[in-house]
Amino acid sequence: MPVSIETAFTKQIGVKYPIICGPMYPCSNPELIAAVSEAGGIGVVQPLSLMYVHGYELHDGLQKIKSLTNRPFGMNVIVEKSSEKHEKYMRKSVDIALEEGCRFFITSLGNPQWVVSAVKKAGGIVYHDVTARKWAEKAIDHGVDGLICVNNRAGGHAGAHSAQELFDSLKSFGVPLICAGGIGNEEDFINALKMGYAGVQMGTRFIATKECSEKDDYKQAIVDTNEKDIVLTERVTGIPLSVIRTPYVEHVGTKISPLSRFLFKYPLTKKWMRMWYGFTAMRKFKHSNLYGGSSKDYWQAGKCVSHIHSVESVADVIEKFVSAAKKDNN
Numbered sequence: 001m002p003v004s005i006e007t008a009f010t011k012q013i014g015v016k017y018p019i020i021c022g023p024m025y026p027c028s029n030p031e032l033i034a035a036v037s038e039a040g041g042i043g044v045v046q047p048l049s050l051m052y053v054h055g056y057e058l059h060d061g062l063q064k065i066k067s068l069t070n071r072p073f074g075m076n077v078i079v080e081k082s083s084e085k086h087e088k089y090m091r092k093s094v095d096i097a098l099e100e101g102c103r104f105f106i107t108s109l110g111n112p113q114w115v116v117s118a119v120k121k122a123g124g125i126v127y128h129d130v131t132a133r134k135w136a137e138k139a140i141d142h143g144v145d146g147l148i149c150v151n152n153r154a155g156g157h158a159g160a161h162s163a164q165e166l167f168d169s170l171k172s173f174g175v176p177l178i179c180a181g182g183i184g185n186e187e188d189f190i191n192a193l194k195m196g197y198a199g200v201q202m203g204t205r206f207i208a209t210k211e212c213s214e215k216d217d218y219k220q221a222i223v224d225t226n227e228k229d230i231v232l233t234e235r236v237t238g239i240p241l242s243v244i245r246t247p248y249v250e251h252v253g254t255k256i257s258p259l260s261r262f263l264f265k266y267p268l269t270k271k272w273m274r275m276w277y278g279f280t281a282m283r284k285f286k287h288s289n290l291y292g293g294s295s296k297d298y299w300q301a302g303k304c305v306s307h308i309h310s311v312e313s314v315a316d317v318i319e320k321f322v323s324a325a326k327k328d329n330n
């Protein structure tokens, strides 16, 4: 099957290449986001990371990105109703992003309806993160334009299904599907396009770039690690998170206690548990970013580590992917 780098996604968003730098707490620094957009893909802002880790008020952070590129950028909106304060903050963030010219939004973890209605009014596009068909059905009913399909090789909170299984179960919706997870090199990129995906969303590959402001030992760990050393831990956010097995991870283990597991399941306490774990995870990652990586940190990464062999510039990564895809057609 021929691959085209011009896809339903690139046409809808108005970018050159079907490559998204996914939102990452804590790794999404403005320079990384801008570099991906400038190289022809699209970088996506993680607002909490911008503010709590990188020290920008949202408006200033977006201005910083705009000072580095004139090209489109996106923003992640966590729509889960964890607290009124969070929802208020997210609604304000969407308004600010729209004012600053952002027209691509990726919603996660809840009902995207209010984001769709705010963004559509401004002529923008909303994609929703999904790991299974039941979540996709709801999101499509609420009017999203495309789906970010998070598979079982992804960094961050991985899904349970393979890229092929997700594609097969979601293609009937007829919206552009983006493959999130397991894209580390040119071959992975081409394979995803050949499967029928309209683009890829990468996290781990972009951490190991010069523009990402993470510490060198984290980047080097991505280069050095093999996928057999990627493990899922519940100890950071309470739900399985894909991280590199370090001596620290081995030492503390990857499971939460039986009591925590019970409290996560029980409807009355679930919300509080998620808030508590979310808050401590934010603090943990913020701390590790400011004070330098060490084996005491959780280094999030996906299974594509096996295909990442050096720290490169964002432009080089994107250029290699695109020229390999073009060559594959000849």
Ligand SMILES: Cc1cc2nc3c(=O)[nH]c(=O)nc-3n(C[C@H](O)[C@H](O)[C@H](O)COP(=O)(O)O)c2cc1C
Pocket: 021, 022, 023, 024, 025, 026, 027, 046, 076, 108, 129, 150, 153, 154, 155, 156, 157, 180, 181, 182, 183, 201, 202, 203, 204, 205, 300, 301, 302, 303, 304
């Ligand atoms: C360090 C890290 C942090 C992440 N944080 C977030 C996040 O805050 N919100 C989100 O929607 N996805 C998050 N993700 C998922 C990425 O946006 C992307 O979907 C994923 O990394 C793709 O898999 P890959 O790492 O194999 O490329 C994170 C991923 C990583 C590696």
